[in-house]
Amino acid sequence: MEFVSSPDPYDRPGFVPPPRRRIGWLVLLVAVLVAGVVLVVIGTRREGGLGGLAGPPDFVVPELDVAPGTAVPTAVAVAAPPGKDSVASWARRLSKKIQVPERALEAYAQAEILTSQSTPGCKITWTTLAGVGRVESQHGRHDGTQIGADGMLTPPIVGIALDGSPGVRAVPDTDGGRLDGDAQWDRAVGAMQFLPTTWARWGMRASGDGAPPDPQNMDDAALTAARYLCHRGGDLATAEGWWKAVFAYNTSTTYGQEVFSGADAYAKAAAKP
Numbered sequence: 001m002e003f004v005s006s007p008d009p010y011d012r013p014g015f016v017p018p019p020r021r022r023i024g025w026l027v028l029l030v031a032v033l034v035a036g037v038v039l040v041v042i043g044t045r046r047e048g049g050l051g052g053l054a055g056p057p058d059f060v061v062p063e064l065d066v067a068p069g070t071a072v073p074t075a076v077a078v079a080a081p082p083g084k085d086s087v088a089s090w091a092r093r094l095s096k097k098i099q100v101p102e103r104a105l106e107a108y109a110q111a112e113i114l115t116s117q118s119t120p121g122c123k124i125t126w127t128t129l130a131g132v133g134r135v136e137s138q139h140g141r142h143d144g145t146q147i148g149a150d151g152m153l154t155p156p157i158v159g160i161a162l163d164g165s166p167g168v169r170a171v172p173d174t175d176g177g178r179l180d181g182d183a184q185w186d187r188a189v190g191a192m193q194f195l196p197t198t199w200a201r202w203g204m205r206a207s208g209d210g211a212p213p214d215p216q217n218m219d220d221a222a223l224t225a226a227r228y229l230c231h232r233g234g235d236l237a238t239a240e241g242w243w244k245a246v247f248a249y250n251t252s253t254t255y256g257q258e259v260f261s262g263a264d265a266y267a268k269a270a271a272k273p
Helices: 084-098 102-118 126-137 196-202 218-233 239-249 253-271
Strands: 028-034 037-043
Touching: 084 102, 084 253, 102 126, 102 218, 126 218, 126 239, 126 253, 196 218, 218 239, 239 253
Parallel strands: none
Antiparallel strands: 028 037
16 A cells, blocks of 8 residues: 655654653654645654663764765675574674664564565665664663563553644544554554554564564564665665655654664674674
8 A cells, every 4th residue: 555645744653752751852843834834843852761872881873964865874784694593693693792682683684684575676774774773762672671582572662642742743543542552542652663553554474474463573563664664765775765764754854863873883883893
């Protein structure tokens, strides 16, 4: 089904800050009326918490001030042949170097491999998925959440209610609370922070076992994010395609630069012996 874009940045799978954050987001909402058209611009600032930018102190992600559409982050392919055991070994070696959980790396890598087979023209890399996962939920580690061997998040990651409070769009419930536990308002869910309506359209099961895709499953979330980004960006090896894809998550330049910075840093570290 073809995606129909919306001018509202919240009509996408990207970050919605969850409850009980230690350090919150500053969300600036500016409405400008020009010739009868209201343009909404949302800027973001992350200082830790779900964004994960504080991160472990021994791996630093330099903040890169890249102009949108002018460059793509450094890319490096998964250094392992296809196969769960091979990918797991690769993730185990790399995890300590870049401070990303092994299980999250496995999910990002498998998503790259599967997408390269289903959509070879997209050229999405695990590093871009890791860049998104870093900003959205610190790779599924927000607020003490852990990733099980089966890829499931415990406890689940659920964002704040989109109830129309200051800086937040009002999004009445669309799934009866099935995914987010809220039968009144929608909330973003999972490590890659999808809204229920977006998940219903793009959700994909990574294991192929016939079970419904689950946004709280790291493998499903990573593969769904890859699918969504590829649809929106086309060829992610180009600057135009990469930025178009990431802006589908969040139209903020700051957001795009944070994803870029993470993806670039992970790739450069992974390429070192």
